[in-house]
Amino acid sequence: MAVRYRNFQPVDTDSLLTLWDQARTAGYAPVYSLAEVLASCNQDHAITASDGDQIVGFAVGRTAHEQGWVVLLMVSDTHQGQGIGGRLLGELEIDMAKAGITKLSMLVADDGKSGVLEKAGFADLKHLKYFEREVSVSEKEREILTNLGGRVLARDLWGKIAGMKNEKEMLERRLVLPLADSRLAETFGVEPPKAIVLFGPPGTGKTTFAKAVASRLDWPFIEVFPSRLAGDPSGLAGGLREVFNTVNELENGVVFIDEVEEIASKRKGDPPSPTQGVTNELLKLIPAFREKPGHLLVVATNYIRALDDAFLRHGRFDYVIPIGLPDEEARRSIWGRYIPATALPNIDLDELVSRSAGFSPADIEYAARKASQRALEQSVYEAQADTSESSTTATHHYLWAIGDTRRTVSDEIIGEFEQDIKSVGRL
Ligand SMILES: Nc1ncnc2c1ncn2[C@@H]1O[C@H](COP(=O)(O)OP(=O)(O)OP(=O)(O)O)[C@@H](O)[C@H]1O
Ligand SMILES: [Mg+2]
Numbered sequence: 001m002a003v004r005y006r007n008f009q010p011v012d013t014d015s016l017l018t019l020w021d022q023a024r025t026a027g028y029a030p031v032y033s034l035a036e037v038l039a040s041c042n043q044d045h046a047i048t049a050s051d052g053d054q055i056v057g058f059a060v061g062r063t064a065h066e067q068g069w070v071v072l073l074m075v076s077d078t079h080q081g082q083g084i085g086g087r088l089l090g091e092l093e094i095d096m097a098k099a100g101i102t103k104l105s106m107l108v109a110d111d112g113k114s115g116v117l118e119k120a121g122f123a124d125l126k127h128l129k130y131f132e133r134e135v136s137v138s139e140k141e142r143e144i145l146t147n148l149g150g151r152v153l154a155r156d157l158w159g160k161i162a163g164m165k166n167e168k169e170m171l172e173r174r175l176v177l178p179l180a181d182s183r184l185a186e187t188f189g190v191e192p193p194k195a196i197v198l199f200g201p202p203g204t205g206k207t208t209f210a211k212a213v214a215s216r217l218d219w220p221f222i223e224v225f226p227s228r229l230a231g232d233p234s235g236l237a238g239g240l241r242e243v244f245n246t247v248n249e250l251e252n253g254v255v256f257i258d259e260v261e262e263i264a265s266k267r268k269g270d271p272p273s274p275t276q277g278v279t280n281e282l283l284k285l286i287p288a289f290r291e292k293p294g295h296l297l298v299v300a301t302n303y304i305r306a307l308d309d310a311f312l313r314h315g316r317f318d319y320v321i322p323i324g325l326p327d328e329e330a331r332r333s334i335w336g337r338y339i340p341a342t343a344l345p346n347i348d349l350d351e352l353v354s355r356s357a358g359f360s361p362a363d364i365e366y367a368a369r370k371a372s373q374r375a376l377e378q379s380v381y382e383a384q385a386d387t388s389e390s391s392t393t394a395t396h397h398y399l400w401a402i403g404d405t406r407r408t409v410s411d412e413i414i415g416e417f418e419q420d421i422k423s424v425g426r427l
Contacts, residue, residue, distance in 0.1 A: 004050050
């Protein structure tokens with residue numbers, strides 16, 4: 001009897017499942033999951049081959065703009081070698097051409113059984129490799145995240161932090177390792193951290209590190225802005241509680257509170273200050289937050305001395321981590337970021353790096369902009385016969401700008417910071 005080809009119908013589903021199981025048992029490694037294939041059967045394009053009452057093959061495809069993808073091509077063991085695969089592809093192509101495709105593609109396992117495709121006119125592009133990764137946030141979570149103002153960050157932020165080797169290694173070992181593989185941590189009796197404090201002078205990269213940790217873990221990043229919560233109908237304390245509750249609905253998340261001293265400063269005075277209720281609320285929220293795995297609270301402060309003593313007491317924060325001024329390598333990279341690419345090869349970076357010791361990243365940015373502005377003005381208003389002056393920035397512009405920039409972080413602040421590391425640092 002002749003094999004017939006027609007569009008897939010829902011009643012064919014059982015046969016497809018049977019063939020799928022047969023093929024899997026025989027070692028077939030499908031690229032698309034069964035759920036994907038079934039979705040395309042019902043919504044996209046699918047052809048069924050039947051021989052009398054027996055269903056003997058399927059071709060399933062979906063379109064992506066002008067490119068069509070074959071998501072399944074399968075012929076029963078009993079009907080191999082009869083050209084059914086090729087016919088199925090032909091019928092599928094006709095069906096999909098109506099959707100405007102100009103190209104039909106297929107991914108197959110690299111096991112050499114692609115003869116039917118070559119016969120059907122498909123070229124084997126052997127230089128291709130297949131990559132895949134899980135999407136970290138589900139559709140439902142995305143909605144929760146949007147409501148929280150949270151987002152999934154780019155994946156490479158960790159690698160973009162230049163220098164700061166000690167800080168990075170510390171965070172990698174204490175935070176990322178146990179959080180990324182909590183089962184391994186458990187084997188060693190390590191309780192993954194739930195909350196940390198980052199402290200250090202302004203502009204040293206605390207926010208940058210908090211984001212980089214989220215990026216490294218591939219967890220969504222949720223920044224809490226106390227100033228925005230203040231407008232909440234239930235007040236700042238209520239708003240804070242609401243955020244923490246909502247975060248609990250996410251499987252994973254890094255919650256970040258910057259300038260936490262604003263809402264957790266030393267409780268003092270009688271009558272109590274308005275922020276006292278908020279400090280109390282936060283103190284209550286942290287233990288509850290700690291109970292749920294898969295979440296990390298990061299708070300940052302420039303002024304750890306102002307924090308309420310109870311806040312830093314053991315049991316709330318696992319680590320209290322200092323983030324200091326950028327080291328040489330970090331300064332080099334930050335300079336590199338602000339110097340025009342055309343100027344960079346002629347700049348004495350070593351000199352800039354050593355002369356900018358004690359600068360914060362923000363100071364470097366400021367000095368770099370100032371140097372650029374000066375070079376621009378000079379080239380327009382002062383360039384006369386002197387052709388030795390290049391048409392971009394030069395080392396001397398930067399050195400001048402460094403000399404003209406006041407460090408944000410004074411020696412006094414550095415002194416205090418070093419004392420703080422001794423008195424409250426906890427690594
Ligand atoms: N190690 C680094 N490598 C490259 N750029 C950095 C590094 N550290 C900080 N920066 C850059 O410096 C700027 C300031 O960093 P960031 O905002 O993280 O500091 P902060 O400690 O959070 O500051 P603040 O105390 O003002 O909140 C950012 O533009 C950041 O991208
Ligand atoms: Mg910050």
